[in-house]
Amino acid sequence: MNPGKALLRPDMMPHILCPGCGHGIVLNVLIRVLARRYASLDKVALVAGIGCSSRIVGYIDANTLHTTHGRALSFATGLKLARPDMTVIVVTGDGDGLGIGGNHLIHAARRNVDLTCILFNNETYGMTGGQLAPTTVTQAYTTTSPYGNRERAFDAALLATAAGATFVARGQAFRPDLLDDLLDQALDHRGFSFVDVMTDCTEYFGRKNALGGGSDLLFSQSRSDVEVTRDLNEWPQLQDPHGFAIRETLAMGVLHESDRPTLEAVMGLSGYRRGEG
């Protein structure tokens, strides 16, 4: 049994995630990591915005705050500065964290606030019905781009790195074991840590692009190359039945790590001890 199961709020079940959605796998990994790292979640706060990803904080029995669309990082920054002794984890999605809240992501990274941002990236606005997101790759179909997306997608990890995040990684729902390691490293890191987690929206993104069901999408995250699937791999290029590339190849793993004083340390906040020793 998952040791993190005791951290779930049974009264919040059943969850809202669709069959085949990758978000449940990421939630599973997150509660495993939390259960392993913390004897009690009393000093852990989970802050979320709006969207399928953001709903999952309600399922975890920690200090959880569900906020407005895109602003989770702002709420979390305030929370962290008021209680610098706490571990603050922001759970956000690609629409939430890169679209409407993109501004807050770059500024949280720039400030190097000591919190961890986990961005569930399913390349679409899942909760509202699969609309075009800033992470939807060029030519992909969504409910608001039935003619194919003509815009370019964000590379979230590159963006966070450029903005000053001191730990940037990318994982995927297909490899929970490796994602476990990345989340662990992100929580270990002193400073703004950002993990871009590639998951799949089967009901909207998968269906609109004729990519098959949940398991098809999940396995498509691996490649047939055995060597690559064994270790932390790439988010492979994926083609729709007409041969259009609807998923770009992206590098996985720890993509950037640097050492810079955190905002809490620069401000000399009392009670900020996390990461010492």
Place this chain on the structure above:
Amino acid sequence: MNRLPFHAPGQKLDAMTVITGAQGVAHAIRQIDPDVFPVYPITPQTPIIQTLSQFVADGLCHTHVLDVESEHSAMSAAIGAALAGVRTMTATASQGLALMVEVIYLAASMRAPIVTAVGNRALSGPINIHGDHSDAMLARDSGAVQLFVENAEEAYHFTIIATRVAEDPRVLLPVMVGLDGFTITHSAEPVALLPDERVRAFVGPYSYPYPLLGPEVGTYGPFAMPDSYFECKRQQIAALENGLEVFEQVSAAFADLAGRHYLAVEPYRLAGAQAALVMMGSHCGTAKDVVDGLRSQGLPVGLLQIRLYRPFPREMVGRLLADIPQVAVLDKASSPGTLPPLFLDVAASVSHPRQLVSVIYGLGGRDVPAADLAGLYHGLLEQRLPQATPWYLKGRPAWDEEDEPWPT
């Protein structure tokens, strides 16, 4: 006065199609064919952009749908496009409208005639996706024209009417068409679509009198010191007040097109009424059924339906309620600390003291049973409802079988 017939006189039944309010708005947009439509997804507005995007993909209209990164950006892009001289529309709801409000004030002050379909939804928190009028009330003082529709057909019709009202040179202001979230946006009803070419002829070609990119160099949005800001506001107020007359003229012209004549304030069986409700939006339909039922029992009751909320038709409301001794104003929004917005508007419009009851109902999409509205009429007739304090129509939560007391 009797209920409007199910279909307009002369309308062929086989010409009717079953669509939702959101699809009705999308059809109107397809027929109007605006040039630019910047938009951000939010429930319950999303079926509007999804349907419109499909129309664009199918080549049925040439609108540029821009999937921007927030509602703030949507209204900002809309103002840019409108001032550049092209017809611009958008759609939103709830938190999206809240985010848009800052820029709606700019749209009104820059006189950008942007039509916005609003799938009226409760504001956070707690977060709720269902229908009430809290979001519209947040934009109430922005200087935009605000309309509230009753059903899918009206959502379709009012999008067309709104375009002409917004672009009238006497108005030139943003117009918000409010359709109750889910109750109208997602409920399918029979709607007779008008011929495309007639709708296009009705709205006419877009011609903005002072385009930013016109032949003369100009500027929009400059700083206004205390010596000029007041004058600018005064002109905006006057333009919005023109909205009533313009709405009536456009509505009369629309009656020739569609066979429906919409009034800014519609009295429903008010003649001889001893008790009346004042309402806006989808539940006016429920109230009309309740009025019919009570009238058939011989009870003198009626309804006053507000379709044009801004500018508020003060004189009409005062005149229509002048002879009715017992009136309750129903707000699907609250204004904590005072009485709710529609009540205050009505109270300011009636000329002499009377029994005027404030009722808050349907918050967060709470069900509004016909029996509760009938109970209100009985309460009014028997003069047992409190005044000067909001009265709550509790409705019926689906999960609550017991008649539990309200939390204190």
